[in-house]
Amino acid sequence: MAARRLPAVALLALLVVFAGCTGAVTNVANDGEYDRTTVTVVDEDGAELGAVDARVADTYSKRYTGLSDTESLGENEGMLFVHDEEDRYAYVMREMSFPIDIVFIAANGTITRIHHAELPPEGTNDSELRRYRGTGKYVLEVPHGWTNDHDVCEGDTVEIAGDY
Numbered sequence: 001m002a003a004r005r006l007p008a009v010a011l012l013a014l015l016v017v018f019a020g021c022t023g024a025v026t027n028v029a030n031d032g033e034y035d036r037t038t039v040t041v042v043d044e045d046g047a048e049l050g051a052v053d054a055r056v057a058d059t060y061s062k063r064y065t066g067l068s069d070t071e072s073l074g075e076n077e078g079m080l081f082v083h084d085e086e087d088r089y090a091y092v093m094r095e096m097s098f099p100i101d102i103v104f105i106a107a108n109g110t111i112t113r114i115h116h117a118e119l120p121p122e123g124t125n126d127s128e129l130r131r132y133r134g135t136g137k138y139v140l141e142v143p144h145g146w147t148n149d150h151d152v153c154e155g156d157t158v159e160i161a162g163d164y
Contacts, residue, residue, distance in 0.1 A: 034062065038161040039080055039140055041111070041152050050150035052142055054080040056164065066141065068095035073143045081139040082164050090131035091139060093120050099144035104134030109157045112136050114147050138164070 034055035041049045053076060057063045063081050067073070083089065086107045093100075096119060104113040113134030120129055140158065147153075 035162075037080060037164060039078065040159045040161075041150065042157050042159060043151075044155070044157075049152050049156065050076070050146070052076045052078040052140070052146075054078040054140065056080050056082060058082040058164070066091075066094070067100065071097050073098070073100070075143065075146075078140055078142040078146075080160065080164070081141070083137050083139075086135065086137040088133065088135045089139065090133045091115075091117075091141075092126070092129040092131060093117050094126060094129060096120075100141045101144055101147045102132045102134070103140040103142065103147065103152070103158075104136035105138040105140060105158045106135070107137040109159060111152065111154050111156050111158060114152070114154055116144060116147075118144075 034057070037054055037056055038051055039054045040051040043049055055078075057066060057079055058081075063083075066081070067079055070079075081091075089104070091102050099116070099118045102115040102117050103111055106112050113136075115132040115134070117130075117132055138158070138160070
């Protein structure tokens, strides 16, 4: 009798079920490459304050994982979270290895809120994590202090290369 081969879809479903049992679902979902874009912040006069090379988190799975699978960011690196619509969102420091600045950005590019997020105390569970809240369509996470180092303030404008 010939051996039966499972279709690729069935194998993927088995892998997802197994990963769900082991708690590794987010890693399976995020194995794909991230798109990258350049995010530039300018002041009210149009002068560039700083720019970062950002990975784009534009799916639920990528937004949920965020930078938690990242050991560190370079000086001008970040992650740009892209939501389907402008709304009020809350971000947490789940399984993070380093502190960051969290920048909320309206659909028109205006920075609406900046947080300087420290690491939570060791052993903090998800329900105890501080929620960093803001309104926007985009959220930019950059190295801790980046916004201070580049004199970035609420009200400045963000320009995103590409169709985001």
